[in-house]
């Protein structure tokens with residue numbers, strides 16, 4: 001134990017609703033090493049927000065243990081909270097104050113020097129717009145201000161629950177760059193996301209959960225880096241598939257489309273050209289979360305989750321980034 005910044009053991013959370021009992025988190029053993037960006041990847045409703053809320057003392061586990069910086073929480077939460085920054089719920093800022101004024105107010109409240117405000121504005125690249133009113137900010141700027149606010153106290157651990165949800169592409173890019181930069185500086189970042197590509201781009205290591213259970217954990221390259229899938233456009237997929245298979249390439253026709261698994265796409269071009277078949281396109285298919293999931297759950301049974309809520313419960317809203 002204890003090179004780990006976040007650890008849980010058999011963490012369990014049961015919710016009782018009008019529709020019955022449901023498991024949000026089941027026997028989760030999370031281990032987040034110090035330094036770098038750790039992805040917490042799972043589809044909507046898989047238990048990410050619930051886990052994070054339990055870690056931060058915002059929800060009580062049904063059972064299980066949790067440690068932050070090697071200290072049992074929630075018991076020792078007051079000790080470790082000063083080292084943790086978190087953006088879980090939409091943060092409250094004064095709409096008529098500028099971003100800078102909001103941060104100054106906060107800096108005063110938590111007792112950090114005002115010079116720190118300039119540093120964190122710089123880190124999240126809000127420098128140019130810091131004197132605009134908060135209410136005029138785009139969603140991406142509001143989100144970056146929220147991250148800036150948590151950075152004021154110079155945390156060792158930053159927990160971000162789906163920070164790019166609802167942002168436009170440029171907002172997403174900026175947040176991702178900010179997160180990478182923080183990870184590079186030695187801050188441990190827990191980044192929850194339902195987007196595989198985001199975790200692939202930003203994270204060093206990741207834990208994948210589905211239906212409240214851990215499916216896999218480890219270095220991102222090991223988890224989702226396996227051979228690339230290529231979609232190949234040809235006039236006759238079936239005969240092209242035959243030519244590729246004869247040449248030793250792993251290929252198949254799915255839904256009338258030719259798909260090849262290889263790390264050497266040039267071999268596809270070569271083999272098909274030699275067979276007198278010319279491509280109209282060769283497109284790398286992103287491994288999607290769904291297929292990673294299917295691979296991960298192959299052979300293991302998820303059927304013992306009968307009492308689980310199957311659909312996200314829409315009768316509540318705790319501001320925890322639904323859908």
Ligand SMILES: Nc1ncnc2c1ncn2[C@@H]1O[C@H](COP(=O)(O)OP(=O)(O)O)[C@@H](O)[C@H]1O
Pocket residue numbers: 015016017022023024042043044045046047048049050051309311312313314316318320321322
């Ligand atoms: N306060 C609550 N009451 C009842 N069910 C809840 C509550 N919070 C979460 N859940 C359920 O727990 C499951 C996990 O939700 P959540 O942790 O928000 O998932 P994620 O953040 O991965 O989208 C979902 O099925 C959700 O409906």
Ligand SMILES: [Mg+2]
Pocket residue numbers: 045048049050161162320321322
């Ligand atoms: Mg969530």
